[in-house]
Amino acid sequence: MVAMAAVPGRSAAAEPYPAAPVRLIVPFPPGGPVDSVGRLLAGKLGAELGQSVYVDNKGGAGGGIGAQAAASAEPNGYTLLLGSTATISILPLINSSVRYDPDRDFTALAIAATGVQIFVVNEKVPVRDIPGLVAYAKSSKRPLSAATGGSANPFFIAMFEKEAGVEFLHVPYKGTGPSLADVAAGHVAFTVADTSAVIPLVKAGQVRALGISSLQRSPLAPDIPTIAEQGFPGFEAGGWFGLFAPRGLPANVQRRLVDALAKVASDRDMNEQLLRLGLTPSWSVGEDAARNVRKENGRLRSVAATMNMQPQ
Numbered sequence: 001m002v003a004m005a006a007v008p009g010r011s012a013a014a015e016p017y018p019a020a021p022v023r024l025i026v027p028f029p030p031g032g033p034v035d036s037v038g039r040l041l042a043g044k045l046g047a048e049l050g051q052s053v054y055v056d057n058k059g060g061a062g063g064g065i066g067a068q069a070a071a072s073a074e075p076n077g078y079t080l081l082l083g084s085t086a087t088i089s090i091l092p093l094i095n096s097s098v099r100y101d102p103d104r105d106f107t108a109l110a111i112a113a114t115g116v117q118i119f120v121v122n123e124k125v126p127v128r129d130i131p132g133l134v135a136y137a138k139s140s141k142r143p144l145s146a147a148t149g150g151s152a153n154p155f156f157i158a159m160f161e162k163e164a165g166v167e168f169l170h171v172p173y174k175g176t177g178p179s180l181a182d183v184a185a186g187h188v189a190f191t192v193a194d195t196s197a198v199i200p201l202v203k204a205g206q207v208r209a210l211g212i213s214s215l216q217r218s219p220l221a222p223d224i225p226t227i228a229e230q231g232f233p234g235f236e237a238g239g240w241f242g243l244f245a246p247r248g249l250p251a252n253v254q255r256r257l258v259d260a261l262a263k264v265a266s267d268r269d270m271n272e273q274l275l276r277l278g279l280t281p282s283w284s285v286g287e288d289a290a291r292n293v294r295k296e297n298g299r300l301r302s303v304a305a306t307m308n309m310q311p312q
Contacts, residue, residue: 017077017253021052024243026082027066028150029059032176033115033194036277037241038082041112044270045243048260053080059174062151063087064098071100075248077257081106085239086152089297093304094155096311102297107249108290110261111242113279116214117156118198118224120207122186130211130230133190134164143169147191149179155300156192156213156237162307163232183207192237195220196278213237220278240282240296242289258286 022045026038038055046053058066063086070081081087088102100106119130125144127133137144146168148154154170161167171188173179176197182188184206192213199221201207211227212218215236227235243261245254264270265283274281284292 017250017256018049018051020078021054022046022049022078022080023056024053024080024082025066025070026055026057027059027063027070027087028057029175029177030057033196033277033279034063034082034084034086034176034241036196037113037274037279040270040273040277041082041243041264044264044267045260048263049256061097062091062095064091064095064151067091068098068100070244071105071246073246075107075246075250077245077249077253079246080109080257081244082241083108083244084152084241085296085300086150088244088293089239089300090155091151092311093300094151094309094311098311103294105247106244107247107254108293109243109245109254109257110265110283110285111240111289111292112265112281112283113274113277114238114240114282115194115196115279116212116218116238117153117192118195118202118212118221119160119190119192119210119227120180120183120198120202121190121210122183122188123205123208124186125189125208127210128208129225130227130232133210134166137164137166137168143167144190145169145171145188147171147173147179147183147188149173149176149191149193152239153179153192158307158309159237159303160192160227160232160235163235180207194239194278199278220275240292241279242293261285 024042026035028034042053067087073079092098127136148170176193183191202209209224212224262285271281
């Protein structure tokens, strides 16, 4: 009986929460932008909860393996998910093997930050802007190779292919880090990746930035023109990062997590570190977060329908 009492379960509704360490599933390998956000949030949330929050990297299937593990976990507050546009909004639209429903199987606790994508090529590719990339891709005898890591990345590349009337040869990778590494090494021509991951490589001269996918230039990279201003008005591709739990949390546990995250949201150091990661602090907590996620899920479903995109 003593051993059973020590195991967090549905009895969490009747005991102070948290009474044991909390697992935060990050559905991508260590080292990428999602992992960086997850570790930052784990440290700050753990301090507010007075209990350790540890990161469990479960990469694979574009984030689907980790997200499914979180969706299937006991809804007791001891398993959380570092969710993102990729795993919550996009992956169910493009991957027929996904078994979770983002609206049905998760409770949104908080959205912490937003980021945008930068289109980059390796230094061997003789283009310096988006029109040049389109012209080069159309004139090449073979499709230009594009590294795709995760799930948001191929979706955004597909959006651009539709807009520009070009077709790339998609080369899949397990995450942003490996895909960018091969572009920098000259093995793949082109990719799209988070600002936080790209800017250090741009500054080091390892890749060449062509355009950024926000509607306005980013203060983090003011010299990089938007794709919208280069002949594709309205083109926008980006994402958010936030914390989710399996649907069905006890009310006291959900309230405790939301209250703790509201304090994390006002933590100056937390937001400064998000900025250093190349992200914009864009907090919404509790029902506000849930509303924003539902809105984004609907928006991207409309985009996928416009593109006639079917799950593969």
